Amino acid sequence: MTNLFTSATDAPQPATAPAAGIGRAVLQLTGIEKVYQTRTIETVALNHVNLTINQGEFVSVMGPSGCGKSTLLSIMGLLDEPTSGTLELDGRPVQSYSDKELARLRNHKIGFVFQSYHLINDLSVLDNVELPLLYRDGVGGKERRQRAFAALEKVGLGARTGHFPSQLSGGQRQRVAIARALAGEPEIILADEPTGNLDSVMGEEIMDLLLTLNREQGTTIVMVTHDEQQALKTQRLIRFFDGSQVS
Amino acid sequence: MIFSYLKIAWKVLLRRKFFTLISLVGISFTLMILLVGVALYDRSVGAYVPELHPERLLFGSYMQMQLPGMGEMKMRPSYWLINQHLRKLGPGVQTGISGEGQAVAAYVGGRKLALALKPTDGGFWRVLQFRFLAGRPYSDEQARTGEAVAVISARTARQYFGPGRPAVGQLLEANEKRYRVVGVVADVPTMRFHAYADIWAPYEQSALERQPEMPFGESEMLLLAPSAAAVPAVQAALRRAVAAIPMDNNESHISLTPTTLGESVAERLLARYNWTTRPVQLFRALSAGAVALLLLLPALNLISMNVSRMRERASEIGIRKAFGATAGMLAGQFLVETVVLTLLGGLLGLLLAAALLRALSSGYLAAYGDFQLSLVVFGWALVATLVFGLLSGAYPAWRMARLSAVEALKHARA
Numbered sequence: 096m097t098n099l100f101t102s103a104t105d106a107p108q109p110a111t112a113p114a115a116g117i118g119r120a121v122l123q124l125t126g127i128e129k130v131y132q133t134r135t136i137e138t139v140a141l142n143h144v145n146l147t148i149n150q151g152e153f154v155s156v157m158g159p160s161g162c163g164k165s166t167l168l169s170i171m172g173l174l175d176e177p178t179s180g181t182l183e184l185d186g187r188p189v190q191s192y193s194d195k196e197l198a199r200l201r202n203h204k205i206g207f208v209f210q211s212y213h214l215i216n217d218l219s220v221l222d223n224v225e226l227p228l229l230y231r232d233g234v235g236g237k238e239r240r241q242r243a244f245a246a247l248e249k250v251g252l253g254a255r256t257g258h259f260p261s262q263l264s265g266g267q268r269q270r271v272a273i274a275r276a277l278a279g280e281p282e283i284i285l286a287d288e289p290t291g292n293l294d295s296v297m298g299e300e301i302m303d304l305l306l307t308l309n310r311e312q313g314t315t316i317v318m319v320t321h322d323e324q325q326a327l328k329t330q331r332l333i334r335f336f337d338g339s340q341v342s
Numbered sequence: 343m344i345f346s347y348l349k350i351a352w353k354v355l356l357r358r359k360f361f362t363l364i365s366l367v368g369i370s371f372t373l374m375i376l377l378v379g380v381a382l383y384d385r386s387v388g389a390y391v392p393e394l395h396p397e398r399l400l401f402g403s404y405m406q407m408q409l410p411g412m413g414e415m416k417m418r419p420s421y422w423l424i425n426q427h428l429r430k431l432g433p434g435v436q437t438g439i440s441g442e443g444q445a446v447a448a449y450v451g452g453r454k455l456a457l458a459l460k461p462t463d464g465g466f467w468r469v470l471q472f473r474f475l476a477g478r479p480y481s482d483e484q485a486r487t488g489e490a491v492a493v494i495s496a497r498t499a500r501q502y503f504g505p506g507r508p509a510v511g512q513l514l515e516a517n518e519k520r521y522r523v524v525g526v527v528a529d530v531p532t533m534r535f536h537a538y539a540d541i542w543a544p545y546e547q548s549a550l551e552r553q554p555e556m557p558f559g560e561s562e563m564l565l566l567a568p569s570a571a572a573v574p575a576v577q578a579a580l581r582r583a584v585a586a587i588p589m590d591n592n593e594s595h596i597s598l599t600p601t602t603l604g605e606s607v608a609e610r611l612l613a614r615y616n617w618t619t620r621p622v623q624l625f626r627a628l629s630a631g632a633v634a635l636l637l638l639l640p641a642l643n644l645i646s647m648n649v650s651r652m653r654e655r656a657s658e659i660g661i662r663k664a665f666g667a668t669a670g671m672l673a674g675q676f677l678v679e680t681v682v683l684t685l686l687g688g689l690l691g692l693l694l695a696a697a698l699l700r701a702l703s704s705g706y707l708a709a710y711g712d713f714q715l716s717l718v719v720f721g722w723a724l725v726a727t728l729v730f731g732l733l734s735g736a737y738p739a740w741r742m743a744r745l746s747a748v749e750a751l752k753h754a755r756a
Binding site: 174175195198201209236279 | 346353657658667747
């Protein structure tokens with residue numbers, strides 16, 4: 096079993112190293128707008144965003160707080176709908192999909208990593224990692240366990256399957272969250288400030304893990320971050336300001 | 343997936359111990375009250391000795407009399423009226439007459455036994471199927487002539503003659519009258535008030551002679567139809583027989599509506615308070631209302647507690663949605679949690695009800711009750727529990743499942 100965590104730290108790669116194979120557009124955003132409307136205020140979170148994410152790319156998104164980065168990630172992750180514009184996943188517009196179909200797409204195509212881990216505290220590490228497979232048709236309990244264990248091995252936590260999130264350090268929790276994102280073998284991982292709650296050493300470890308994942312498995316990663324150094328390690332850096340892409 | 347739902351349900355219950363405790367107390371007490379109510383009702387109107395065929399039984403307990411200018415009077419029929427006018431109701435119909443139970447006293451070694459004595463005719467023993475432990479019932483002839491014979495309950499035999507001692511053929515003295523015991527029957531619960539007594543004896547002839555040709559008295563008529571299908575015909579025949587009774591005053595009108603065992607219980611419970619002239623309908627409405635309230639109030643409480651916990655579980659909802667759970671799957675999960683909680687509460691309620699019924703069985707209020715959690719009662723408990731669970735789980739589950747994943751994750755605690 097390849098241990099992504101160990102291989103990443105043992106053999107760091109240059110920031111510009113090519114991924115396993117950058118190819119077709121997996122995510123295509125055209126004229127995306129997101130407006131939050133209250134009785135008195137209209138807030139434009141995203142303003143006419145055009146963006147293409149290609150298969151195998153590692154893209155980082157930077158910008159000040161409130162500039163729309165997380166909203167962008169939510170729309171890319173099919174968790175939120177744009178007010179206008181179109182989002183295509185694998186060349187197909189997703190606006191016409193029902194909630195059930197969107198849930199199925201999220202389950203098969205997308206993995207999420209959150210700043211505050213968002214693990215379910217009542218579940219063991221293994222149960223947490225199994226979660227995406229729980230909602231997938233045709234995956235039995237035994238296969239679920241095997242795949243979740245393999246994902247935990249990849250992030251170097253094969254010995255912690257029976258632990259609960261509260262028994263782990265911040266870095267370990269984030270590695271569990273990454274294992275959960277990997278367990279369903281998604282094409283795309285959307286990471287919202289994955290190192291935001293970690294100290295610099297732990298942050299480096301998680302970053303190396305994501306870089307290795309992208310490089311060795313060709314997983315497309317879009318990462319929102321405030322850390323310029325980490326952003327520079329990715330293949331493309333997109334900057335946002337007041338809901339608009341500025342570079 | 344259901345195994346996973348059950349696992350998380352169990353963990354959620356353990357994590358929120360206080361909430362779980364409060365919920366379990368509410369659910370189990372609700373179900374306990376329901377179960378005890380159902381068990382009492384079942385013991386009152388179900389097919390138990392001596393009313394083994396409630397579907398064929400009818401009771402004429404109250405007569406209505408319309409008097410010009412005086413409104414309606416409601417009273418019990420007399421022995422004379424039943425015996426003289428209402429005996430012949432068609433082939434295969436068994437009729438019996440019994441009076442209200444009277445409190446009598448018997449003394450054993452200086453100790454007073456407070457007993458209930460019910461006067462009956464001979465037909466009483468053919469309408470009701472008592473379980474005779476010894477001896478036999480008194481005959482029609484013995485009843486007609488008012489012979490001083492009696493059938494007594496097993497407990498009376500035990501208390502009066504001593505445990506294990508024969509009672510049949512012995513003399514029992516109550517209210518200074520000596521009865522020769524001809525039979526001993528299994529104890530009858532007080533709730534089976536048509537049959538209940540400690541001593542059954544023929545009507546006192548002197549008492550009957552004091553009330554010649556009086557339509558109202560202190561008796562009731564018992565009828566056993568040859569089949570359940572024949573019950574409406576027997577009811578109609580009884581109404582016709584009552585209508586044919588000649589009245590002194592042509593403007594007066596008497597009627598008697600025979601009731602089933604269940605209806606007679608309702609009538610007994612409510613008629614005495616004069617709240618209504620239609621006690622059966624009122625009893626049904628009150629019972630339905632009480633059950634609805636009993637289920638609804640704790641269910642509303644559980645709903646409110648569940649909804650208020652939604653924010654606490656926002657993170658989990660957001661995570662599950664992000665990783666592919668549909669609203670239906672989440673609703674299913676939360677519904678399973680509530681149903682697991684209510685089933686646990688149901689189990690607890692069942693145990694509490696069993697304990698309470700055991701206590702009631704030995705108490706004065708329902709002497710000889712012998713209440714049991716029968717299969718019928720257990721079935722009711724299961725239905726009530728599931729209704730309760732679905733009632734209290736559906737709305738919170740729906741609300742939780744509709745929660746936006748983005749909002750849930752945004753407001754969730756780290």
